[in-house]
Amino acid sequence: MAPLPHFPSDPDDDPGAYAGLDAETAAERARSRGWTEVRALAPGTFITLEYRVGRLNFEVEDGLVRRCWKG
Known part of the structure; x- marks a missing residue:
């Protein structure tokens, strides 16, 4: 039987821990924890x-992360 392929996965990290951080600090922390893409979005952005896989999204208002989610 052939081996199963290796699928990439997200870093083992809690997105909720980024709420309240300033956007720059949050992005640096996310990259140091293995996120390959970090995206900061204004509230209501379409x-x-x-x-x-590997992307972390921040909703940033007034320079602070208000919420964060994977993907």
């Missing part, structure tokens, strides 16, 4: 709903 985005596509495709899931991308």
